[in-house]
Amino acid sequence: MKGLKSKWDGRLPRKGFLIVLSGPSGAGKNSVMNAVFPTIPNLKYSISVTTRPPRLGEVDGVNYFFRTEEEFDSFVAQDLLLEWATFVGHRYGTPKKYVQEQIKNGNAVIMDIDIQGAAQIRAQMPEAVFVFLLPPSRSELAQRLNLRGTDSKEVIKHRLEKSEEEIEHIIDYDYFIVNDDLGEAAERLGQIILSEWSRVSRIDLKGLKCLWKGGAEPERSKKN
Numbered sequence: 001m002k003g004l005k006s007k008w009d010g011r012l013p014r015k016g017f018l019i020v021l022s023g024p025s026g027a028g029k030n031s032v033m034n035a036v037f038p039t040i041p042n043l044k045y046s047i048s049v050t051t052r053p054p055r056l057g058e059v060d061g062v063n064y065f066f067r068t069e070e071e072f073d074s075f076v077a078q079d080l081l082l083e084w085a086t087f088v089g090h091r092y093g094t095p096k097k098y099v100q101e102q103i104k105n106g107n108a109v110i111m112d113i114d115i116q117g118a119a120q121i122r123a124q125m126p127e128a129v130f131v132f133l134l135p136p137s138r139s140e141l142a143q144r145l146n147l148r149g150t151d152s153k154e155v156i157k158h159r160l161e162k163s164e165e166e167i168e169h170i171i172d173y174d175y176f177i178v179n180d181d182l183g184e185a186a187e188r189l190g191q192i193i194l195s196e197w198s199r200v201s202r203i204d205l206k207g208l209k210c211l212w213k214g215g216a217e218p219e220r221s222k223k224n
Contacts, residue, residue, distance in 0.1 A: 013204035016103035018125060019110040022118045023133030024163030026144040028179045029112040035186035040193055044102045046111035052090035083120035115169045129196050132173040136180040
């Protein structure tokens with residue numbers, strides 16, 4: 001997948017947008033996203049804030065912003081979160097400022113959140129693109145959660161029960177991807193994002209006409 005690497009890449013102003021990726025815990029959201037990032041230069045990750053403790057290898061400010069319950073309360077009170085939800089005893093939220101700035105700068109922003117958070121985003125930003133990542137089966141999901149080795153049996157049981165509820169909400173999403181093969185799932189997600197980039201409504205038509213007529217860069221790009 002070549003992504004946006006064309007002779008017009010970086011020269012044709014586009015409107016940024018938000019991609020919301022949801023799916024049961026263990027569906028492989030992070031793995032699929034990580035495989036897509038190198039193929040699309042204008043794709044940015046929205047780092048969430050959470051009250052859960054970091055897992056082995058996770059870094060504050062890279063994987064999540066790890067904060068205390070009191071700090072999270074402050075985010076909510078100051079209306080600094082685009083959405084937030086509680087999942088398996090911990091709270092997760094999306095810092096509003098980062099997402100808004102990236103979209104304003106013409107980038108695509110992707111976030112992985114649960115169905116509760118996605119519903120809040122949908123209410124505030126119905127123009128966002130919603131993608132549901134589906135594990136191939138319940139038994140495969142259970143195997144992945146057990147192999148991950150980060151949760152107790154009780155938590156895994158809760159996640160499996162939650163997954164059945166989450167899948168009922170797939171009808172609320174624009175696209176779905178079955179992650180039975182990481183490479184193919186990443187390819188599908190990349191295709192969805194690139195298709196959304198090609199929407200006429202996201203393109204600076206004046207700039208497009210300038211490039212098409214003679215290759216001259218749009219005035220907005222020259223200023224940048």
